[in-house]
Amino acid sequence: MDTFLTKKRFFVFSLLLTLLVLMPCLYAQEDSVTPVPRPDKWWQERFQSNQERIQQGNVDVLFIGDSITHGWDNVGKNTWDEYYADRNVVNLGFSGDQTQHVLWRLENLKWGNVQPKLSMIMIGTNNCHHHTGEQIALGIEKIIDKLHTLFPDMKILLLAIFPRADVSQDKLNIIAEANKRIAEIPKTKPFVHFYDIGAEFLDENGTLPKTIMPDLLHPNAKGYEIWASAVEPKIAELLGEYTPENPPVGFVPLFNGVDLTGWKGLVADPIKRAKMSPEELAAAQQKADEEMRAHWKVVDGVLCYDGQGNSLCTGRDYEDYELLVDWKIEANGDSGIYLRGTPQVQIWDNKDGIGSGGLYNNEKNSSKPLVFADKPVGEWNRFFIRIIGDRVTVYLNDKLVVNKTVLENYWDRSQPLFPSGSIELQHHHSPLWFRNIYIREIPRGDGWKKLFNGKDLTGWQAFGGNIDCWKAEKGMLVTEGGEGCGWLATAEEYGDFELELEFRLPPGGNSGVFIRAPKEGNPAFEGSEIQILDDYSDQYKDLKPWQFCGSVYATVAPSRRVTRPAGEWQKYHISCVGSKVKVSLNGIQIIDADLNEHLDKIKDHPGLKRTSGFIGLQNHGTRLEFRNLRIRPL
Template identity: 50%
Template sequence: MNLTKNFSSLFQAALILLMFVTFTGAPAQAQSTPAQLKKEGFVALFNGKDLKGWKGLVADPVKRAKMTATELAEAQKKADAEMRDSWKVKNGELHFMSHGNNIVTAKKYRDFEMYVDWKIIDDGKQEGDAGIYLRGTPQVQIWDNARVKVGAQVGSGGLYNNKVHESKPLKVADKKLGEWNTFRIIMKADRVTVYLNGELVTDNVILENYWDRNQPIYAQEQIELQAHGSPVAYRNIYIKELPGAKIFQLSAQEKTEGFKTLFDGSSMFQWTGNTADYFTENGNLVISPKTAKGSGGNLFTKEEFSDFVLRFDFQLTPGANNGLGIRAPLTGDAAYQGMELQILDNDAPVYKDLKIYQYHGSIYGTIPAKRGFLKPTGQWNYQEVIVQGPKIKVILNGTTILDADITEARKNGAADGKEHPGLLRDKGHIGFLGHGSPVKFRNIRVKELGGK
């Protein structure tokens, strides 16, 4: 729903700027020394003396999972022997000797922040290529920028193997070949942020599962230093584990009833659309438009739904405006090409002139919902939406605020007098429709209903 004419643009701009800083924080650009990192709770992954805490790579996560304990132990023994031949400690640095395989941490990690210095050693062949696997998955790219034939001129620090989400870095921040570079890597849920030499090069991008693109990134796996046949060195490798968000799980009753999770706080794998302004944060699905002019766009389920029960929690900020798209296409204005159920702080002064079919829970432009059942901004609301044939019900915090039948609107048109072809749709995507406001969602689950 577009309510631009109903509120002050200055108020909205100031609010978005404030909430963006709150949600994202201000990145630290200064380089940290090992002593400073230790004070901040980081621990060394590499002690500068030997390979303690590291092991050789055995296959990939999919193949490892299929091995028996005996098979894995035997494979690990061989991989460790290869590692000791391929990786050497020299002057406090970890060097790959241009043959062999990756070296991996003995421990598996979930959410973390990591610092690592790396250097491509100039051997005159201009084939420098390496990387850092996060949760066993390739990779934060490292390479010689002179390798223009393979696209290395874009710089290091991108998520090279992404196919859907951004794979290239935002800028070139590499130092000259043969000089030391520093990565600061932050991994939270399915998102990765990378600073290279203090410059932001990957900004909270989803890391895709290279090994099985039908699944989200692994919740926990080892970190790998990639060996790609060319000499590379690492040093000052420090990591700090971050507290992971609580993962939502269906209740026993919901499992029995046939509900499935659309968002549990660990990944956005089941969603498509604007995955930049919508992101995972502390177990929540957050929309935080990055500019005052940006609407935040739309985020949709990859799957289509016809008749269903949808349950979710949401938290509004003052004056917030979003929407729940149902039976919507991926293109066009979902409020008209599909249907939009309002998500709105309709008690805010800026919305004093709303039409009755613009209140929270209303079918936008068509059928109004009851007012007065939203919790104060900043508190979590619980909402259930039941869609079956032409009947649509919205239950907010335990109270039914909409119990509608769109049959009449399908025949005679919507109350606002505008074209709403989406009223005639019987199937489409579920989505959140951004209108420039920070909003949080969580615990999103759905049950498909048979018949109309």
């Protein structure tokens, strides 16, 4: 018995001693700042694959992270191709990694002569099972220090750890503490830019939906779209891709940096404008435009306002969109951005500690910004504004100041916000400066797909001639006209659909959008044509009503004339359901027709009976530019 007890005690003692010996190893394995590799075969193979890609050179951007970053290779692949395929990005995301694993990879990769311009880091969520918030932050900071040692000129976009809802609250508290600490890193490391986009994944109630992260941790395809869209303006800025000639992916310039093309003077408010006759509105617009030209000027690429006159507004209306705009004011300055003609995202030099960005005129919903994010008076500030439905989100200088808040209808509080309207730069009797104004329209409804990828003619074919006079140019689909050139048709046929596109005409330009057209014959009559025309040109002064821009050519005249001058971008929204055709030009519906009511023209226009066919773009001998072509089959 004594021998058995002695042996038992010896075994327990030996076990405790072994554990004491192993504890430093176990601790080292869980140290967030000590580089540690992982033994998994796939992990070693992916590391080698990264090494081979880096050895090829031509590396401009690094994405660093765990499985969430790794997912760009599969679930996020389509979005990756849209945003990053042409940017020489290397994906250094490894499923399951923690900060210590990233450190090992950075230390052991052979970097050669590559000199990345930018690194985007999103790491730390897996550490929450083993480390405190402070330890996670220390691990992230050590990653940053290692990158800066390797590439001193590289900029770093540091993302807050994304929200998740698959762990206990104590783990979420650890992540929140880590995010709080890493948000302070740029104060001592100016090459680091911290950006918390976590709210982008949450609904208006602050809940993480499974429609974006099905397992409440990893984004699905929609989640990767949200990620890319949220960081794109910042990535473009840090890569120097932030000019009217080279805007952020998906955005187009509202201000060309040269003149006031695409803008007009403000006439009254939306309700009063709607009550004006076409003649009254035209006269008021002429006067407003004269006032605009007197007080709004472009100086060295900056849109300048002298403090007199009235507000400036876009040449056409917009529905849902993301808007980027830089602004600057002087002491006691005051202004704002009107969305859909409605006040406003506030701009001001406020002395009471309430900064810019709030929805100032709200009464029932929040009107103040969440945080003070203004730069000192006289310095440039940047808004990132999103409006979807009646809810508005605003980032000011990369900080969230308005989160999915309802914008109230200031002009008639008994009514919801207008579904569309102009974007206005508010005058408030003080000098103002604006630059870098870009917009990305967000189509309403699901099921939209791009018809043009912005890079080549994939998905298109030419009928009635060759395709050589059509090309992709700076994100636009362009034709120079010329003999032997065919009309451009989609590869697929469509029946019922919604179609959106933007076009830009030169003076005297002429073209059209063919709908439900067959391969053979004149597509304007074997199918139907929505007219595109510079109908202000003197050569078209004797037009018949059914020839104006926006008409269903030779069939239905537009209800009103809403075309913009040649050289400005204009937008079509075309809907075809059965025999019903609706056309909106520049945000205003001008056609609501039933083609069955025009069958008296069927002899010359057999296309009136067609229920499906190709979507086409007409070559009519002049240069034409198209962009943002997308369709939603119904």
